[in-house]
Amino acid sequence: MSTELSLTGRIVAASARRPLVVAFLSLAIALSALFYTTRHFAMTTDTAELISTDLPWRQRELAFAAAFPQQRDLILAVIDGATPELADDAAARLAAALEGRPDVFRTVRRPDSGPFFEREGLLLLPLAEVRSATEQLVNAQPFLGPLAADPSLRGVAGVIGTALEGVARGDAGLADLRPALSALAQALEAAASGRPAFFSWRALFAGTPPGPRETRRFILVQPVLDYGALQPAAAASAALRSSAAGLGLDAAHGVTVRLTGPVPLADEEFATISENAGLVSGAMLLALLGILWLAVRSARVVLAIVAATFLGLVVTAGLGLAVTGRFNLISVAFIPLFVGLGIDFNIQLAVRALAERQHGRALPDALAAAGRGVGGALALAAAAIAAGLFAFLPTSYIGVAELGAIAGIGMAVAFVLSITLLPALLMILRAGAGGLAEGSTHLLAPLDRLVHRRRGAVLGIAGAAAVLSLALVPFLRFDFDPLHLRSPDVESMATLTDLMADPDRTPNTISALAPSLEAAAALAKRLEALPQVSHTVSLSTFIPADQEEKLALVADAAMLLGPALEGVEPLPPPSDTELVRALSTTAAALRRAAGDALDPASTAARRLAEAMARLEAGPAANRLAAQEMLAAPLRTLLAQTRAVLQAGPVTKASLPADLVADWVTADGRARVQAFPSGNPNDDENLRRFAEAVQAVAPDATGTPISIRGAGGSIVEAFIQAGVLSFLAVTALLAVALRRVRDVALAMLPVLLSGLLTLATCTALDLPLNFANIIALPLLFGIGVAFNIYFVMAWRAGETDLLQSSLTRAVVFSALTTATAFGALWLSSHPGTASMGRLLMISLGWELLVTLLIRPALLARPPAD
Template sequence: MLLGKDAHRSTLLFAGALWATSRLTINSNQLDLISQDLVEVKAVKRVIDMVGGSGYLMLALRSADEPTLKRVSDELAAMLHADTQNVRFLHYKMPVQFVQENMVLFLKTEDLAEAKRRISAFLKDQIRRNNPFYIELKKTEPVKLELQDLIDKYSTVGKKSIVDDYYISPDRKMLLLLIKPMWDTNELSKTKAFIEKLRQALEKYSQTNAGGVQLVEDYERMGDAKTVAYGFTGSYKTLVDDSYAIDESLGPVAILAFLAILAITIAFFRKWAPTLIVVSGMVMGTFITMGFTYITVGELNMITSILGGILMGFGIDFGIHFIFRTRLELGAGKPYDVAIQDAILNAGRPALVSAVVTSVAFFTLMVSEFRGFSQFGFLAGCGTLILGLTLFTWSPALLALMGRMNPALPRRLIGAMTPPAAHASSGKELRFPKPGLLLGVSTAVAVLVCSAAVPWTSAPPPTGRELGFFERLQHGVRFNYNTRALIPEGQPSVRLQDELTQRFKISYDPTAVYTKTLEDAQEVYEELTRNAHKYPAIEQVVSVYSFVPPPETARANAKILAEWQEELKDLDVAALPPGLQEKASLFLKMLEARPFGIDGVPEIYAQQFRHLPTTKPENRGYLTFIYPNVDLMNGKLLLQFADETSVIRTASGKEFRSAGSTQLYARLARIVLRDGQLTVVLVALGILIMHFADFRSVPLALASVIPLTVGLAMMLGLMSLFDLQLNFMNIIILPILLGFGVSHGLYLLHRFLEGTSPMVALRSVGAAVASATLTAVAGFASLLAAHHNGLKSMGLVACIGLITTLVVSFTVLAAVMQLLHDRRVRSGGQGQPPAVHSEAVTPSQEKARAA
């Protein structure tokens, strides 16, 4: 009666869970996944308030025809400026006349003197040769004006060329429009919608522009006078691509996981009825977990959104073990109701311990400062318990209802399995032959594989090439700090970002340093520029003071300019060749340059470093931008740059903190590395405590963890042998594998402790253990179909770990159980299994026993 009520309650609960699940949404704001109390988060929020967001959405135009590039950029800029709902501001050109006229004040004095010498010699030679009365008695070569070495040194200010107003590459084939949306980079859904709107607007432009220019989104093609190729990149686009590569993988991954789990379950049961029972329970438990998520957390994030597929693979094993045990009890001749109750009792205890330990493994992730991991740990831990409870109530309830309709129906639907014989026909007990040899050989193989994970040398591995087999053995399993290994292969926005780096010689979005006053901004600028040796990872510092010449240099240069101007006061521009006359006016204007301070910087330059009018009063001030000279997608270099720039200490003793995605990612990387190690330790301790409490025996507790400890070590060894590396995503799999890996030893040992021999234990629950493991493998293997390489690496590492723990269970643990059994026989003569497990019991006998 109670089981029937359980089925009705489960159905009602499932209906409520469906409603709650339908209301779940995915929060794509990654900033919400980090503790809002972190200083890095507060600093980034200040910068966002000051300038409207971190980084840019970059629209890159590519064409071999420079006039077409500039005309199209002007027309697109007018279109973007008109979109006041989405575009805060746009940079695509900057007047350079002021910088050109005053650049001579920024030159090193010795460089200016050298330029004066070369130009004076050239001008004298040109004036002499342009004189109609000039006669050369002896042929001489004209003086050549070689200034390229000096021009290259001073051709940019603030990552912007001073040769052209437009943000155009030196080869004149690519032009950039830097768009600042009305939101920050973390609001991914808004960015995605805006990019789609831009695509439509660019398509419409192709159809309506007067020049007949066609815009084509292409990340390889070079345009011409009638075609301009365009592409999107920048922090706004790369974050969208990375996050939505995960999001768009979820649907196919969940479907593949479900189909694979269904196929494996059918293959092991060889019947539809038990498959439908456990799969329906799995689906019900998964939806209840999603409903629980809505009630407790309210939404999913980019990490917890993969919860469903993983829980399906983990959770179904509770139903598998219950059905297999029920078949075994029915095979012993028990009535269906007694068989169901005994299956709950006998399979329930290891299932309960397994559920608790697995959930504890997930719960340890809650110690993480990264909310994506802590929420995942909470929901996955609760989901494991929910699935275990659901399958151990739903499955028995369905079978009980069927039995009431027809007592023979449960046996006919799910089948029965005769308990394995404990003795051969000769009367000898069935056992694993030569368990000592089996243990020795399997242990030796395991040790050899595990040894591949150990770094046998302290020397760092060579970079820039793949390691050979024996080199991998020397360096053991390695950690891949390069986040490029996680993003989708050939991601267009990243390829375009790399192209921009090459064409413009620019790095990624800069890190910003906030200062309240101009005086503080000057201190920061002078600290970073005058002590460059302390900051090797910094390429360039850009500040409002980048446009103010150093006072001492400016005074020395002004003296040279004044002398030079005096020398050329009688210069007749008309006496120069026609090609030089156009440049002479700019040159003479440059000679008039005189020192100026911060007040002399034009507003169009100064406003780039000042807060917006909408900024909160407490956040108003100035920003200094720091550009790295290292690849920030390399985790080690990212951490180096973050360490150098996190806190800037000036000569006066003041400290200023930098802010930006670099600092956030560096903090997140350290959180992942620290939490990955901490959770493994916590899970291991929790497992040992739980197993000792379960078995009340140190040898049995240690034996039960053999599969997961040896299996995990073998997984690391195989990763080293096949050149697979740990990374910032798959490292979180380690504590999860520890939690799930306990189920192998638990079910085998609990069956063994019922008094059976190891051979009987393996034949009784081995198929269930294998089936449950393979369904978990199927859940993780579905991640291999994801577009995101980080998800793929998680799936691959999990599959290897689950399979190695299964192999260890059927070899090393089996040999250990046989040795324990032999000792049990010798010490107490209790080797015979109870009759209920070796011989069929009649219904009348069973009823008497139950009474």
């Protein structure tokens, strides 16, 4: 190693002699890298590109996406109305508005509505429900006919008056009118008070309050995406929200529009990560500066370290972009990786130089001595860490493979700048002038003596901890569901959670392709026979069963209702004078019908009379609001009733082309969609569901399969990379150290720290996930670097390691990384916060191993 040591020493000395030249060249390289980055910057937020397409489950996923391209990259607009009529009207108007924006939206579809569903949708219900629905329409005929002729508040008052005449003649009882009287009274009371109110004729005729199935509608939108932006669908989402606002689709008008689906989920995840980025970044910066100052006690040295690290980060970004061609959501983690390890390299050199200064050396000589003293260890640490990071390159986890490539390059950059630019900056800033002090580590002397005296006990405790950790590690959980990493408070995730509560609308379904419609029908039967499957949907689902009986019921209803609804010319809207007259007349009729009786129907009649009287006496604006409240849903209901009464036979040939395209490919293959039985959100239930479906349809794909496939692929990638990293680092250390014992001493603390970290996660039930697992390369790199520093110092004959400048540098380096990146814990993004937790846990164990286990391992001299 003497040649390497003298080489790094000469490089540091040369940099100290020509500091302006080195600084100028470094700045020129950094500016060139910055220029390249700004000219060629590319960032993909497409999570589908993070895992290799060569994996079988990914190939099936891509094949399905190619077969149904209209179902890729979707925004799902979820429209909830205070009434079914409001939801239907809002969905229709919003879809029409979006169809007029082809510059932003490639396709706009209403999967649960449109002419086909409005006309034939009733036939898709079970026969009993069709019979009930047609009976309700027939029973509503006395109301629907007059209201079709006068769809206004005047018409409603007239219908009530006519019904009261029938009560007076004894044709009906007041109790028969009670539901209508109570519902109208509640709505008109709100209108008379100037409060927003919403009325549903459909709910009134059904006799039951509507549920989410009746009041919720969907619009599927394929936006024009810009993958060069951090939020590719930001423009489309903004345009959709703007259209909804322009149409008055808001809570004040009884409608809410929420966005979810894969595209908004991805966009809002990035927005969540950046939501409190200022807080996290500020905490990181303050922590870095504070710990660095405590380590070196010199603002000039801190400035030099920060400047060298920043320029290295710029150079790494440029080189990484040149190698990979773009950044992805994972590879951008090279930033904390580089900062954490780059600062460590700079702290090692700076603190060693401070120690040399205490021996009276001039700053150039102190820097050269520091280069000779720690340069070899830094070179070996950088090479070992880079080898460990490059081990991710052959894995199928492309996101981390690209991270490994960029961060591995960054290790070379960090090392070179630590022995060139940092010494140059320290000379330029005259950091050696006035009061550079290493600071005392003598407080650790008692611990040093204790570790030497109780070496056997310390190593025994370490061995017991390793055995216990090994026993706990098999119980470590890996959370396969990426949804658990998203903030539950953002709109897209909250909306998805809401939808997932409905087993018929859960996204956790599985789809399989059959060669033909006949084969799809047979496959659907086999899947439905599985206890893990609640039901299936295919194109055949949209061809109603029992059509003859259902159409007969519809025909009977049409015979009774048709004359009253078809060909009717509605009266013009009433004037305010006509409204006042109608309200006054009907209120009087209600009071006469109720009399002094105290039964519920009479009470409801008097309540409605009072509401009408208040509305009559109030401002005209309240009467207009009441009229619109009643007339708007009435128009919707009448249009829907006319459509339902025109239902006819449904065959495959009569199905809409866009509906057929969702279930049959261009080459005739047919899709079958399976829904899970039991809890559609339970991980274990979904695992059994996926296994059962794949046993019948091996080529099936869907969210439950993709989650398991991605989780398995990522875990396999990290295991593969872990083995390769271990072999590569061990081989490198074997070549450099040339003694099995020294290699073991360098690697054992790394393994112990890793085991303790994983065991702690198990004990605290903190699962590994797609986010925090990315922290493992950083933890591995820090552990390898620290071990190499200590072993190299031990081989050089240093004793009392806890009192050395090396321990000071290592401790402050660990504190810098832990404190700075522990700030990730403050993030409102659950995945980022979990990374911060894992970093803090691991670095805590790393410090403990540094202060206790490593000194015990190295308590005996190398010759022993």
